[in-house]
Amino acid sequence: MGKSTNEVRGRVSDFLAAKGVRLTAQRSCLIDIVFSTTRHFTADELLDMARRKDPEISRATVYRTLPLLVESGMLKEMDFGEGRKLYDPNYATNPHHNHLICTDCGRIVEFEDAVMERRVDDIATSLGYIPINKSVQIKGACRTLRDSGTCANKNNSQSSKTNRANTASLKAAKRRTLK
Amino acid sequence: MGKSTNEVRGRVSDFLAAKGVRLTAQRSCLIDIVFSTTRHFTADELLDMARRKDPEISRATVYRTLPLLVESGMLKEMDFGEGRKLYDPNYATNPHHNHLICTDCGRIVEFEDAVMERRVDDIATSLGYIPINKSVQIKGACRTLRDSGTCANKNNSQSSKTNRANTASLKAAKRRTLK
DNA sequence: TTCCCTGCAAAGGGTTTGCACCCCA
């Protein structure tokens, strides 16, 4: 299965060491926070979380650390065209998932599909490129909401700004992966 | 095949009429420019192009018109995570294409693939959603550049900010579409 | 006349950066 939180932290530390940058208290704090959650977060949300541990940490440090984590390959930067970046720590353990965003409630569902993954690779190859980074984003309307008028997520997650993926969604998506 | 430029303009006009908004001189000017090119462009680039025809046109009008064109379904808004939005007029004539971005030169290659399209729809359906909008973005490294050290695009298109898709790329991609 | 639309300029929101200070190696 996926990597454990500790293993992920170790890998990031190794990456920073290899790159010759120091593992400072602030960076360590940020790494701990980032990889102890499965939630997607914005830079600002990470700052909030970090300040609960270390009230002195600055916004600049957060913005300077995030690209390091992304470069390490353990954190994924995403852009759903909402004017800010979202970060997904689940790539550390599940590097092949993609996202479906509900147009009704903004909920983000993670899914994995090996067939699609392969197809996308084949397309890149046939175009003469070596695939480096693939992003499949689906915006979809909740069928349950259409059919029955209610949606489990609609109730508690109207504000798309604060919606998060949850662990269950990825597991469920894997289970449902098409044959 | 695809719709002609005039047909696209007609559709947009119809959309605006149905929506009850006026086809002003400024909007007409912008529509002409947007749909007489196959290039991707930013809001700012559209402003530049528009001012060559009408030096009085304002940035605000451009920013207010773009969402109308997107809403009409004839123009696609894209976000490659570069801090600004790109607009793709080719969706008017080819609504099912996606994009590969070269990590070497920033070139954007358009491609269509029915198999992948279907797969993505199936995934959305199996997750319980009605697919509304699908975006597949591939970042890839130019194999020619890797193999031979040169790349036709590398020479004339280093600045990713000004790179554009060309008509040929879409046609070529269709030809190469996987069976 | 009414109401939509425009241009101007200022405001907004996310992100980056210059600079002085700090601190570990």
Added chain:
DNA sequence: TGGGGTGCAAACCCTTTGCAGGGAA
């Protein structure tokens, strides 16, 4: 002690918005 790292605040960039003037219905 040298050079990276941090915090602060200002700068940046793209985009949105308030407002007064203007023009089509």
